[in-house]
Amino acid sequence: MTTLRPMVTHTPDPARIDALREEMIAELRKLGAIRTEAVEKAIRAVGRHLFMPEETPEKAYAAEHALITKRDENGVSLSSVSAARIQAFMLEQADIRPGTRVLEIGSGGYNAALIAELVGPGGEVTTIDIDPDVIDRAKKLLPVAGYGRVHALVADGAEGEPTRAPYDRIVVTVEAADLAPAWADQLAPGGRIVVPLRLRGLTWSVAFQRENDDLVARDFEVCGFVPMRGAGARDEHLVVLHDGEGEEVGLRLDEGQVDAGQMRKALVGPGAEAWSGVTLGLGLPYDDLELWLVSALPEFALLAATRAARDRGVVASWSRRGVATLLDRGACSFAYLTMRPTTPERKVFEFGAVGHGPKAARVAEQLVTQVRAWDRDHRGHKPELRAFPVGTGDRRLPAGTVLESSAFRFTISWPVGR
Ligand SMILES: C[S@@+](CC[C@H](N)C(=O)[O-])C[C@H]1O[C@@H](n2cnc3c(N)ncnc32)[C@H](O)[C@@H]1O
Incomplete structure (x- = not known):
């Protein structure tokens, strides 16, 4: 039996909301999660409380608070509106520009609304989730908050969403044990995939940039996400x-x-x-x-x-x-x-x-x-992570550690000679 959290609505005072939002923005800046004006502006524009109507405004605007919206029979989280800190961090990693096309994998509504702010009226946002309850919720809440133009659909993220490809950015908001080949196929030249990637059990928010034929990442942070269900599920x-x-x-x-x-x-x-x-x-x-x-x-x-x-x-x-x-x-x-x-x-x-x-x-x-x-x-240095499709020969790989997964070979190369 799965449990959906009922939506009991709080009626907040607009002045209080504005004050809480500014406090959250200040906190996100202090934590280094907001680094650019663009992300700050998007967070200021979107009512986070509108995507968490069952929470008090204080909780909705707490930088580290995630709202679990669905659990399985053992109480394990299946879906959530992620904490604002990790959302802001990942949006900074994604570097989303006006007029671009973005696919979000794993929906909650709020993050898709932030992306819609970042791409502006000339861009396009598609958000997919494997769970029809999550998409129902997003479809209900997005228009209320003013983001009815976001396309929200039920699909297994392992296949991406081919009908609207190619995407300039793919933002995965569910823990993945591998990259899906479909994401690389649906990524535009010069595009970027931001994904909570599980490497040997630890999960990192990783921004892979397409550089020619390669996917290269130099920016990581440890994070926690609900694990992927469907074809891309890999149990520990x-x-x-x-x-x-x-x-x-x-x-x-x-x-x-x-x-x-x-x-x-x-x-x-x-x-x-x-x-x-x-x-x-x-x-x-x-x-x-x-x-x-x-x-x-x-x-x-x-x-x-x-x-x-x-x-x-x-x-x-x-x-x-x-x-x-x-x-x-x-x-x-x-x-x-x-x-x-x-x-x-x-x-x-x-x-x-x-x-x-x-x-x-x-x-x-x-x-x-x-x-x-x-x-x-x-210490204080970041390695370079690269992803190569399975079948890539060893000679093509850079020096470093090779971690094998089912679809990709990941290499981790640390700078030498400090
Ligand atoms: C952390 S939540 C997403 C948070 C959301 N982006 C937000 O606005 O805060 C992760 C979501 O990924 C979804 N999910 C799990 N496996 C998936 C899959 N294979 N394809 C698409 N969505 C999946 C879950 O149903 C859940 O709703």
């Missing part, structure tokens, strides 16, 4: 390592299998710590470290743990979704990224690793070696 594999009274720990695997029994045994056995000497200020981002580990670790997983398991010290991690983990399948061992405060005020943290299994100390040391390599050679 969760290996439960510990389960009891809300305390759950598991390994999320995007590739391959592990011996679950041995890994469970490894977790309860003695652990080994290793510390890198590499530090990070409280609250600062370390997306580039995660991307470095995605590209540098030979076998990769995410160690996911519920708050109860973390609070009780079953694992020394900090993320429900998961922290970067080095696997050694052959040795039935793994090591995950951890941090410890270096001062009593807890303002600076040192990265380290906790290893488990027969080779606990070795894998923990291997992980911190990569943390030190990132700090020494790559």
Whole structure:
């Protein structure tokens, strides 16, 4: 059984709405999510509350608030109006110009309205969603907000929307484990695809620019989205390592299998710590470290743990979704990224690793070696990500890590010689 959130309408005061919208814009600028006048103007023009009539205006205009509009029988989110912060960030990545044609994959209404503002009256916006309930909602809300000209239709995004192609921009607002060949086919020369792309379990908002025949990206940010359904769905594999009274720990695997029994045994056995000497200020981002580990670790997983398991010290991690983990399948061992405060005020943290299994100390040391390599050679730098259709020969690929998916071969190349 799926649950649709009923639309109970709030009647807001226009002056209050304007004030809240300005506060949200100021916050989005502070967070670096709004970087241009064009995106700021679009956000100022569209009533976000009109696409979230069931929310209070305060929640509708909270920069980090996403409204879940539909869940499956287990409570897992199927559809949402995304948080304004990630929407603004992705629109900046998309660099949408007046008079252009844009396809949005995954609808909610609000983001399509922002795109309609950016393309202006001379442009064209098409938004598609696999879920008829979502399109019904978008078709109801878009005209109320003044954006009846957006084409909203039910379709599986894995096929794009060929009838209105080519598109100057394709903005995917659902997590994809791969690029769909249809997107590349429907992209105009010089076009751009912005997509929350899952690479080895971690999802990055990536802007791929078409450069001649290649798709090249130099701009990424870690993000979270509901996963794609339909033909492009690719399930992750969760290996439960510990389960009891809300305390759950598991390994999320995007590739391959592990011996679950041995890994469970490894977790309860003695652990080994290793510390890198590499530090990070409280609250600062370390997306580039995660991307470095995605590209540098030979076998990769995410160690996911519920708050109860973390609070009780079953694992020394900090993320429900998961922290970067080095696997050694052959040795039935793994090591995950951890941090410890270096001062009593807890303002600076040192990265380290906790290893488990027969080779606990070795894998923990291997992980911190990569943390030190990132700090020494790559910190503050962004790699180049390229996507090549499957079948592209190795000789055509640039130097770097190659991640294989079903339709594309992704390469991650870090600048050398800092
Ligand atoms: C995060 S929501 C989209 C948010 C939206 N763009 C907004 O304005 O905030 C993701 C949407 O992707 C849709 N979706 C999932 N798989 C899809 C697919 N294969 N094709 C098209 N839409 C899909 C879901 O139904 C959901 O409505």
